[in-house]
Amino acid sequence: MEMKKTELETETKQKDILILGIESSCDETAASVVKNGRMVLSNVISSQIDLHTLYGGVVPEIASRKHIERINQVVTQALADAGVTLDDITAIAVTYGPGLVGALLVGVAEAKAIAFAADKPLVGVHHIEGHISANFIEHKELEPPFACLVVSGGHTHLVVVKDYGEYEIIGKTCDDAAGEAFDKVARAIGLGYPGGPKIDKVAKEGNPEAIHFPRAKVGENAYDFSFSGLKSAVLNYLNACEMKGESVNTADVAASFQKAVTDVLVEHAMHACEQYGFKKFAIAGGVASNSALRAAMEEACAKRHITFYRPSPVFCTDNAAMIAVAGYYEYCKGTRSGWDLNAVPNLKLGER
Numbered sequence: 484m485e486m487k488k489t490e491l492e493t494e495t496k497q498k499d500i501l502i503l504g505i506e507s508s509c510d511e512t513a514a515s516v517v518k519n520g521r522m523v524l525s526n527v528i529s530s531q532i533d534l535h536t537l538y539g540g541v542v543p544e545i546a547s548r549k550h551i552e553r554i555n556q557v558v559t560q561a562l563a564d565a566g567v568t569l570d571d572i573t574a575i576a577v578t579y580g581p582g583l584v585g586a587l588l589v590g591v592a593e594a595k596a597i598a599f600a601a602d603k604p605l606v607g608v609h610h611i612e613g614h615i616s617a618n619f620i621e622h623k624e625l626e627p628p629f630a631c632l633v634v635s636g637g638h639t640h641l642v643v644v645k646d647y648g649e650y651e652i653i654g655k656t657c658d659d660a661a662g663e664a665f666d667k668v669a670r671a672i673g674l675g676y677p678g679g680p681k682i683d684k685v686a687k688e689g690n691p692e693a694i695h696f697p698r699a700k701v702g703e704n705a706y707d708f709s710f711s712g713l714k715s716a717v718l719n720y721l722n723a724c725e726m727k728g729e730s731v732n733t734a735d736v737a738a739s740f741q742k743a744v745t746d747v748l749v750e751h752a753m754h755a756c757e758q759y760g761f762k763k764f765a766i767a768g769g770v771a772s773n774s775a776l777r778a779a780m781e782e783a784c785a786k787r788h789i790t791f792y793r794p795s796p797v798f799c800t801d802n803a804a805m806i807a808v809a810g811y812y813e814y815c816k817g818t819r820s821g822w823d824l825n826a827v828p829n830l831k832l833g834e835r
């Protein structure tokens with residue numbers, strides 16, 4: 484029997500899995516609707532950057548308060564932009580860690596309230612799993628296994644993505660995260676917060692070979708990183724210039740620092756791909772939007788016949804589409820969170 488159009492539509496609708504993702508782990512209040520894990524129907528991000536710029540960094544208390552003010556509106560907008568109602572949503576996915584505890588709690592409480600009121604399943608998502616999953620949005624053909632470098636404000640992880648939701652961390656930073664180093668150096672050279680995008684921009688006017696900053700080697704693990712020595716080297720250079728009464732070329736410092744970070748990230752990532760035999764390599768996290776890093780990784784991968792994947796910059800920095808994508812794969816695996824879901828500020832990748 485042939486189905487009427489409305490019946491067919493209903494059936495198709497039932498087959499589609501729509502995830503409402505919510506993200507509030509740091510200074511972006513975000514919500515998104517994603518269809519079948521890969522198609523972004525809406526992506527609303529309300530950034531608080533302007534507020535925190537006044538203080539030179541994220542002020543946790545202000546972040547929590549702003550999330551509370553904005554979250555309902557952001558969720559409503561995400562549903563409206565997607566052209567759906569809560570009824571159409573299959574499940575609610577929310578970042579529950581890692582991040583700022585007060586900020587995380589706002590998203591978790593919102594997601595629990597919506598899931599409870601609308602009688603929908605709730606899926607807690609790891610923020611870094613979200614960053615990695617951002618690669619699935621624009622690379623429909625990408626499937627695990629692959630290697631991924633996660634570089635954000637709080638994390639620098641070299642990860643083997645064994646399967647959806649299955650990770651092995653093979654390298655990590657021993658001190659500062661890559662994004663943290665960008666932010667600290669930006670502050671030292673007077674660029675202010677947020678440092679990453681500002682260094683990226685200013686570096687385009689500078690010479691990356693002007694100053695040789697050290698490329699730190701750390702301990703036994705060839706895949707670990709260390710950025711605090713590099714940060715100190717930049718500070719020492721600035722102090723030495725001041726003592727000698729020499730003027731500092733900000734663009735050259737930015738470009739040389741960025742080159743030192745990029746060289747180390749590329750070297751370790753390519754070493755891992757070669758040792759593990761990976762032919763697919765992805766980058767993720769806020770620092771993955773850095774233009775010099777993207778260009779250097781692209782070139783290094785091409786040289787080794789490795790396929791390089793990277794999300795568009797809007798999906799590299801914090802967003803809720805990536806949380807909905809990760810939530811989709813967790814939902815399909817049967818992951819469900821209870822009403823006791825709580826914020827876990829130090830949640831480790833792979834832990835629940």
Ligand code: KG4
Nearest residue numbers: 635636637662679680683769770773800801
């Ligand atoms: O992933 P993300 O938005 O938030 C965290 O989970 O931490 O990453 C934020 C970090 C900040 O340290 C910011 O300075 C850095 O990413 N970042 C960049 C760029 N855009 C953002 N770093 C270098 N170049 C960029 N273009």
Ligand code: ZN
Nearest residue numbers: 635769800801
């Ligand atoms: Zn992030």
